[in-house]
Amino acid sequence: MDFGTQMKDLRKKNNMTQEQMADKLGVSRQAISNWENNKNLPDIEMVIKISQIFSVSLDELILGGNDEMNNMTEQLIEDGSDSRKMKTAVKVIITGAVLMLIGFLCFVLKGMTVEYIDAEGILHENFFFIPIGFMFLFIGAAVTVVGVVKACASKKKKKNRS
Numbered sequence: 780m781d782f783g784t785q786m787k788d789l790r791k792k793n794n795m796t797q798e799q800m801a802d803k804l805g806v807s808r809q810a811i812s813n814w815e816n817n818k819n820l821p822d823i824e825m826v827i828k829i830s831q832i833f834s835v836s837l838d839e840l841i842l843g844g845n846d847e848m849n850n851m852t853e854q855l856i857e858d859g860s861d862s863r864k865m866k867t868a869v870k871v872i873i874t875g876a877v878l879m880l881i882g883f884l885c886f887v888l889k890g891m892t893v894e895y896i897d898a899e900g901i902l903h904e905n906f907f908f909i910p911i912g913f914m915f916l917f918i919g920a921a922v923t924v925v926g927v928v929k930a931c932a933s934k935k936k937k938k939n940r941s
Contacts, residue, residue, distance in 0.1 A: 783817035785840065789833055790815075803832055861933060868930035875923030878915050885912030 790800050790811070797811040804811075804825065813819050821829070830837050889908035896902050 781817060782820060783815045786811070786829075787815045789829075789835065793833060804828060861936075864933045865930060868926050868933060871926030871929065872923055875919045875921070875926055878919030878922060880919075882912045882915030882917075882919055885909070885915060 790797065793800075795803070797815070798808045801808045801811045806821075806825070810821075814821055826840060827837065829835070830840050885908045889905060889912065892905045892908075894902065894904040
């Protein structure tokens, strides 16, 4: 049984109008109507409140009293997946920023190190900081761009589903 049908049955079983149920839950009548018609779903906090007010277990409310997935279960799974994707994208962006910072630090270290020519005429300098700095900057920028693209794609996908 889908969530909308279940909400309608729960409301009728308790001899309530949509408006009475809305008042009890602290939402608008239109929200109740939208839930019952499967136009949208309540957030998890509201599902918990519905469960408490109408003395229905969360399993019964979310799963519909059986083991099959209904639209509420599918939405919860999608939201969890989106959340994980967004957290991963943020971690990737932070990693890229740290790599770029290391690249800049390589250039600072190169500028701060002492260069000298010894008695035999050999130049002593830490030139290796320059290619290492460029490498970290390039990799950091690439990683950051990938993270931003993933975050934007995840947001766009979520927005298109709404």
